[in-house]
């Protein structure tokens with residue numbers, strides 16, 4: 001199969017396959033669209049079943065980055081990279097050096113950041129071989145971990161949803177079900193707890209879920225039961241494709257707003273949510289806070305304007321909700337339309 005025939009190919013500018021047998025590197029870098037600026041996106045490392053699965057992931061994720069950057073109004077385009085391998089076993093300095101060389105060859109059309117399976121220390125390692133890296137620790141010249149900023153943006157999206165449904169952004173007594181309490185999800189719980197929300201959580205790691213539940217006085221359900229929780233808000237902060245044919249009929253919430261990428265299994269599931277009366281805040285808007293801080297780091301703007309820019313996620317969500325209502329369309333289609341107007345011109 002050629003990349004042009006792949007189901008998720010979306011007229012991407014450039015898709016580069018990287019193969020370096022001497023260090024065991026098999027990677028794909030996808031640059032979706034760089035009309036607004038260089039394509040910034042995480043470098044994901046996972047033991048993909050095969051290259052088809054890796055290609056599908058990188059094509060979808062890089063496209064999402066274009067839409068995210070446009071909605072966050074940063075001077076960035078969309079790109080992403082995936083490395084096929086187990087980060088705990090296969091991530092060697094040699095592999096990272098080879099990946100840095102491949103990134104450098106793209107001459108700045110792709111800027112790498114952290115993602116699943118990579119971290120700020122890996123970015124430091126990449127930096128030895130290329131300048132086109134972001135998401136570094138403060139001690140390495142960066143603006144630090146983007147996760148708390150992503151969580152802050154997710155809170156703004158939740159509040160925009162609440163205002164739409166309740167005419168109030170007050171979280172006191174509002175019940176939120178959080179799926180996944182890792183870097184972002186735990187910070188969402190912290191902020192929800194401070195605002196007096198009732199919290200129910202799930203995670204696949206029992207020790208993590210126990211610690212977070214205790215700290216923020218949250219109820220716990222098994223991972224598979226999170227879709228059945230009778231809450232006001234569902235906040236997916238773990239994996240993608242969790243709004244799908246199996247889960248959609250089980251959801252009892254009024255609002256979905258979370259940090260996970262690609263929450264809808266397909267765009268049609270966004271339409272189904274709208275038909276069910278569930279207000280869906282599109283993932284690439286609700287999780288755009290990290291993109292804002294990485295852009296500020298890349299352009300050496302410092303942290304000064306970041307929080308004000310992240311607060312605009314509330315206004316962007318409101319704009320999407322109004323556009324969807326006026327045009328009688330689902331929020332995911334509304335967001336896509338607004339983003340496309342911003343990056344296609």
Ligand code: NAD
Nearest residue numbers: 146147150180182183184203204223237238259260261290
């Ligand atoms: P993380 O790996 O720290 O946390 C994810 C958590 O989800 C982990 O604790 C994991 O055990 C849990 N999990 C995995 N599968 C689960 C399941 N089926 N049910 C319940 N829990 C499950 O990752 P993170 O940095 O917190 O990111 C969370 C999501 O947000 C990811 O989809 C990521 O791509 C997205 N995101 C993160 C950022 C960021 O700044 N970190 C930015 C944008 C988007």
